[in-house]
Amino acid sequence: MTKNRVTLILLIVLLASSCSLSKANKGYRGAIVGNWILNDVTYKGNSGNFKSVLFNDVTDACFKGSQWFFRNSNSTGSYTINPGGECMEGTRNIRWSVNEKGDGVNQLQFKFIDEKRNDVSGGYGYRLDIVTLNEQQMTLQTNTSVEGEPITVVYNFSRSY
Template structure:
């Protein structure tokens, strides 16, 4: 009886420490190359938004992204005219927030090419949509003391 109880306790610990199945599946889907097609907002108007403490949202539109889930790293490339062009490195994590809704938190931390962060600052977004061809992140910030949502819409680039 004692061995059975220990086996159950040990099994529950091992199972609780693993990556949830949905998160593992999401990592398989996110793997590869993506294009950030456009950025939209929850409010109408013209906004000068700096994304990821890097460049404006206009420069982010049309950027190319690569996700490497086996080591949770990636690169995005800014290539817009009148933008600070080039590769940017990051590490990321996908965390399941609510199994019932299927919503995830997507955590992204800019790094250097050796995956080291200079300021340990990261960004939390909701991964609200992920399929084999499209992905959407929603970042909620505050504008005039009200929630303001920034929607980043991606499409998968066939390799």
């Protein structure tokens, strides 16, 4: 009976530790939590002027100055597009997490949810590589292509208090 109990306890500990976040992942999550402003969106790796629709939502110009909020307790948050021009203003709710890519790169991933925290995108979401993350700044990027040519979209945030 004692041997079975020890085996059961070891199995529970092993299961609990396999489901927990790594120390690095917890650090990234903790650093992301809070309020951010998306200062600008830039493009690397290709020349020319770009006008793109980001996250299947609005153009890159509409994202400039957008306010982002990341809550830790239930991994939800939002971003708010400011009014102006062709921008469809308003708040979009998200569920977010940090993904360990496995090659030393961590990613911020998110998908859209409604007010009741239900997925509204059919499980589809977005992943952005975390390039810089500290108390004041966050730089994210994602690789894509334009007319078959590779390009990197860079998102520069600053902490908002």
